[in-house]
Amino acid sequence: MSDFIIFSIDVFASLFIFALGIGLLVIVCFYISDVTQSKQAIRRNYPVIGRFRYFFERQGEFFRQYFFAMDREELPFNRADRSWVYRAAKNVDRTTAFGSTQSLEATGTVMFMNCAFPTLDEDALDPSEVTLGPYCQTPYTTNSLFNISGMSFGALSKPAVRALSRGAKLAGCWMNTGEGGLSPYHLEGGADIVFQIGTAKYGVRDEHGKLSTEKLKAIAEHEQVKMFEIKMSQGAKPGKGGMLPGRKVTAEIAKIRGIPEGHDSISPNGHPEIKCPADLLDMIETVRSTTGKPTGFKAVIGEYTWLETLFSEINNRGIESAPDFITIDSADGGTGAAPQPLMDSVGLPLRESLPLVVDLLKKHGLRERVKVIASGKLIVPSKVAWALALGADFIVSARGHMFSLGCIQALQCNKDTCPTGITTHNERLQRGLDVTDKAQRVANYNKFIHYGAGLIAHSCGVSSARELARQHVRVVQENGLSEPLDKMYEHYNK
Numbered sequence: 001m002s003d004f005i006i007f008s009i010d011v012f013a014s015l016f017i018f019a020l021g022i023g024l025l026v027i028v029c030f031y032i033s034d035v036t037q038s039k040q041a042i043r044r045n046y047p048v049i050g051r052f053r054y055f056f057e058r059q060g061e062f063f064r065q066y067f068f069a070m071d072r073e074e075l076p077f078n079r080a081d082r083s084w085v086y087r088a089a090k091n092v093d094r095t096t097a098f099g100s101t102q103s104l105e106a107t108g109t110v111m112f113m114n115c116a117f118p119t120l121d122e123d124a125l126d127p128s129e130v131t132l133g134p135y136c137q138t139p140y141t142t143n144s145l146f147n148i149s150g151m152s153f154g155a156l157s158k159p160a161v162r163a164l165s166r167g168a169k170l171a172g173c174w175m176n177t178g179e180g181g182l183s184p185y186h187l188e189g190g191a192d193i194v195f196q197i198g199t200a201k202y203g204v205r206d207e208h209g210k211l212s213t214e215k216l217k218a219i220a221e222h223e224q225v226k227m228f229e230i231k232m233s234q235g236a237k238p239g240k241g242g243m244l245p246g247r248k249v250t251a252e253i254a255k256i257r258g259i260p261e262g263h264d265s266i267s268p269n270g271h272p273e274i275k276c277p278a279d280l281l282d283m284i285e286t287v288r289s290t291t292g293k294p295t296g297f298k299a300v301i302g303e304y305t306w307l308e309t310l311f312s313e314i315n316n317r318g319i320e321s322a323p324d325f326i327t328i329d330s331a332d333g334g335t336g337a338a339p340q341p342l343m344d345s346v347g348l349p350l351r352e353s354l355p356l357v358v359d360l361l362k363k364h365g366l367r368e369r370v371k372v373i374a375s376g377k378l379i380v381p382s383k384v385a386w387a388l389a390l391g392a393d394f395i396v397s398a399r400g401h402m403f404s405l406g407c408i409q410a411l412q413c414n415k416d417t418c419p420t421g422i423t424t425h426n427e428r429l430q431r432g433l434d435v436t437d438k439a440q441r442v443a444n445y446n447k448f449i450h451y452g453a454g455l456i457a458h459s460c461g462v463s464s465a466r467e468l469a470r471q472h473v474r475v476v477q478e479n480g481l482s483e484p485l486d487k488m489y490e491h492y493n494k
Contacts, residue, residue: 147175175194354374406438
């Protein structure tokens, strides 16, 4: 009997050691597989351990309704919207089953009015071309509805900028540099570029921090640079300049921006030379005449009587003096680092600021002259279509394209610890971001935004998304009944 017990123990010990060996071998195999693959940044940066994220995420599909936030509850972006972006970027099934998880009775819910006779596939059209800067030496014409908003090299990592640049070229959309200047990585992919001039004039500043016309000319000589955008303010931090922590100001970034290495890069909260609407028009003319390319401005709309003054001044000077475009950022905007009071409580949301600006342009007879670009949490087709219906000519998104790169909303953009390598200069973490794969995901995402917005437009009976208008949309009110969008904003015309 004792021999049997000893034999059993030996067998058990052998099996245990064998199982342990197999387990260690599996872990080694997982480790090698994770660090060599390029599809999932989390697994590459955190081999083996990173796999638990996908396990728990999968389990969350079943337990979320009891223990976690529902699909439409998370902020700043809910799980349903993020999931759509991920699936679009990966070019996998984007359909859902059983019913909408969005409340169709909640106040503010947007409802598109389908037509009894929808546009047939053979009658559908691609978005029409729009020309910006008709009075410029080099106007810019594009049919891209959806484009990449301003994200600076510095706020974003090198591989992230490279992937966005290549993806924008594949998608046929433009890419905004953000206020951090023009890097080789913006140009690398061959995409159209919008150069942003921030309050610190990074990339086009002289030794005193003022706008240098010589450097402006040098930037404009790049054929890829199609337009210039003067940034007045930003959605997440109106009244506060850009903030890049010193730990992210590398030697390369310092050289591109024209600032000291390793020091916090904090822009002024406004352009010192712009004190009134007339000054803004003067700067627009300086940039446009120097570069020969379309020039506009980006602003968060809050107090808006200055727009009346601006538009009146344009009509006094002549139609050619108008900005070629206005980018409307909003309280819905985001950024890598901002004071929470500004992010939470300052500026108008896009649902109010966008129709306000569009209607003021109409009032002053400038709507056809000045193109309108909308920005602020517009990351899925329905929201892009909504902004087009309100009057936007173009949509730009930063965070939507970050999600297409693999951003998981870890909320660590300001800490240089982004686990997906998108907003960090830690080379170990950047390894997880494979440029070739992510560029294709950016292009896929852009493609399906256009497709989805067109799908809504065809349901409403128009041939392309650019033809959507306010009469195609109703919004649910507090009484649970919807009201036409054009009626909601009719007071802006008075």
